[in-house]
Amino acid sequence: MAQLSDDCFAFNGPLLPIADVERLIAERVAPVSGQETVTLREVAGRVLAEDVVAPVDLPPFDNSAVDGYAVRAQDLDGGRDSRLAIVGRAAAGHAADHVLKAGEAIRIFTGAPMPAGADTVFMQEDCRIEDDAVIVPPGLKRGANTRLAGEDIAAGAMALPAGRRLAVQDVALAAALGLSALPVRRRVRVALFSTGDEIVEPGAKLPPAALYDSNRHMLAGLIKRFDAEVTDLGILRDDRQKLAQAIGSAAVDHDLVLTSGGVSTGEADHVRAAIESIGRIVFWRLAIKPGRPVAMGVIRGPHPNPPPQAGEGREGAEGAAFVGLPGNPVAVFVTFVRVVRPLLLRLAGALPEPLIALPARAAFSYKKRKGRREYVRVKLRAASDGAIEAIKHAQDGAGVLTSLTETDGLAELNEDVTKIEPGAMVGFLPYATLIG
Numbered sequence: 001m002a003q004l005s006d007d008c009f010a011f012n013g014p015l016l017p018i019a020d021v022e023r024l025i026a027e028r029v030a031p032v033s034g035q036e037t038v039t040l041r042e043v044a045g046r047v048l049a050e051d052v053v054a055p056v057d058l059p060p061f062d063n064s065a066v067d068g069y070a071v072r073a074q075d076l077d078g079g080r081d082s083r084l085a086i087v088g089r090a091a092a093g094h095a096a097d098h099v100l101k102a103g104e105a106i107r108i109f110t111g112a113p114m115p116a117g118a119d120t121v122f123m124q125e126d127c128r129i130e131d132d133a134v135i136v137p138p139g140l141k142r143g144a145n146t147r148l149a150g151e152d153i154a155a156g157a158m159a160l161p162a163g164r165r166l167a168v169q170d171v172a173l174a175a176a177l178g179l180s181a182l183p184v185r186r187r188v189r190v191a192l193f194s195t196g197d198e199i200v201e202p203g204a205k206l207p208p209a210a211l212y213d214s215n216r217h218m219l220a221g222l223i224k225r226f227d228a229e230v231t232d233l234g235i236l237r238d239d240r241q242k243l244a245q246a247i248g249s250a251a252v253d254h255d256l257v258l259t260s261g262g263v264s265t266g267e268a269d270h271v272r273a274a275i276e277s278i279g280r281i282v283f284w285r286l287a288i289k290p291g292r293p294v295a296m297g298v299i300r301g302p303h304p305n306p307p308p309q310a311g312e313g314r315e316g317a318e319g320a321a322f323v324g325l326p327g328n329p330v331a332v333f334v335t336f337v338r339v340v341r342p343l344l345l346r347l348a349g350a351l352p353e354p355l356i357a358l359p360a361r362a363a364f365s366y367k368k369r370k371g372r373r374e375y376v377r378v379k380l381r382a383a384s385d386g387a388i389e390a391i392k393h394a395q396d397g398a399g400v401l402t403s404l405t406e407t408d409g410l411a412e413l414n415e416d417v418t419k420i421e422p423g424a425m426v427g428f429l430p431y432a433t434l435i436g
Helices: 018-028 168-176 215-225 240-252 271-278 329-347
Strands: 035-039 068-071 082-090 104-108 120-123 128-130 133-136 158-160 181-185 189-195 229-236 256-260 279-285 293-300 319-325 358-362 373-382 388-392 409-413 425-430
Touching (some): 158 168, 189 215, 215 256, 240 271, 240 293, 271 279, 271 319, 293 329, 373 425
Parallel strands (some): 189 229
Antiparallel strands (some): 068 120, 082 133, 279 293, 358 425, 373 388, 409 425
């Protein structure tokens, strides 16, 4: 279980800006402890626990980048064609045993080791063959079409830093260096609930005034995209005591307890009171739309006075992180990618992955309140002048799931923006980037 102090997120303002959420998480949340060694076939998506230093040069030897002819640059006539005798052949996986002498060339194929004495390769389509000789044109620079040993990465250099969330290209680099397994941090363990008397499981009979639970299924998929372990604990009813008991039990062997619904100020919204009975809510309103009611806090563990986590630099009771998201599904999605995403990455020990909004031209009008960040669901299209335009979805409601399925991402409108007119530039966050 993660160890978080009661004041790790402490904030006293009425509405917490998103930038402050990310700062508090980065400064005050420690990664989970524990690591394991995982084979390359299973390591994609995991967080690297230690720096990986290249054990060999990559590539390990000088080789040809093309099919063609290996020559000595000093044998070339700078102003006209050069005629060189073909004295051998070098294929990938086989070294040429001939040392190139003046006036000679060797037929070579992509990936084959460069013959001793050769330093330049002509592409075969630029050459012509006459009897046992190759005619090469002028103008090629020394070293052309060759790949030198260690030019990708040299032995002893940093190949992959600790904290890297390993993508498939990182796995390819590790394999190219001859590594068969990598040390990674253990997965973050997340307990997941939905809350509400009106929520029922998909596939069950739908009573009057009830809704099928979409939030839990969306959240489970999102959590898995960040390679965390999910324990699906179902639907909790609107009962303060039972909520507190279930959430407290989940906190014992999980790093994060994540719920949706019940965090607003209504009479039936019991999550905040339940958490305060077993831990502490440290903030519960964000300067964001959709999704203002978000509760983040710490659930105390079973031990009242454990030692602080090594290297954590904090005092306080051991506990699991808690995040209570809103009930409306679009608000759940937005607050997950802006709040839970950085928290999961931090708990996993991953290096920061800032969200960089891409520029797009607004094809819509929009008014908003100053002081909060808003996210507008948009679809992209190519305009007649070649620019990329963002088209706002027709429905703004935080419960409209088709506004997520029929769009490409979110237009991010910062706190100081109050109005968007057609033609204005906005920041666009693709769903593919937001969900990892």
